[in-house]
Amino acid sequence: MTNNTVTTLLTLANDINWLIHCNFAFQGLAWLRAQYQRYLVDKGLLKISLGGKFNFDEYGFAQLIFEFYGQESLDVLNPKLAQNQGKYFSHCLFGCDLNPAIDRITHILMIKFLADSIEEFFQS
Numbered sequence: 001m002t003n004n005t006v007t008t009l010l011t012l013a014n015d016i017n018w019l020i021h022c023n024f025a026f027q028g029l030a031w032l033r034a035q036y037q038r039y040l041v042d043k044g045l046l047k048i049s050l051g052g053k054f055n056f057d058e059y060g061f062a063q064l065i066f067e068f069y070g071q072e073s074l075d076v077l078n079p080k081l082a083q084n085q086g087k088y089f090s091h092c093l094f095g096c097d098l099n100p101a102i103d104r105i106t107h108i109l110m111i112k113f114l115a116d117s118i119e120e121f122f123q124s
Contacts, residue, residue, distance in 0.1 A: 001072065008073040015108055016064070016119040024122050035121065036093045039114035058090040065089060068113050077105055 040046035040056070045064075047055040066074060074081045081088060092106050108118065115121035 001076070002070075004070055005073045005076060008069055009076065012077070012105075012108065012112075015112060018118055019108075019122075022119070022122070026122075033094060035112065035124075036110070039121075042091070043114065048109055056090065056094075058087060061093075062089050065109065069109065074109075077109070078103060081106070 010050075037046060037048070037054075040061075041048065045061055046058065088106075089110065092103075092110060111118055111121045115124075
């Protein structure tokens, strides 16, 4: 395992520790989806038209996640992420309130990528 992977895993462990021990009131899965959309729009990864339709490059987003964390880190965390990457991340981002059984680690990975900080994401 490379040093980058170890660092990524330690950072993830610290983020999980913060989530376990912090005292914030989770506002629900619909709120989570709205947060994702806000961060995606802010980063220029999602465009929403007046009719409510949106344009999201799910494969481009997946590629950015893989570049951010590295293939090895993601393979260690969830080997299924490499299969149907774009569809899986899209489902997590936009269907989290429809399917609450989505892998929580994937949510943490996306939050960290989008907001650079778990704390910022939940306290903003």
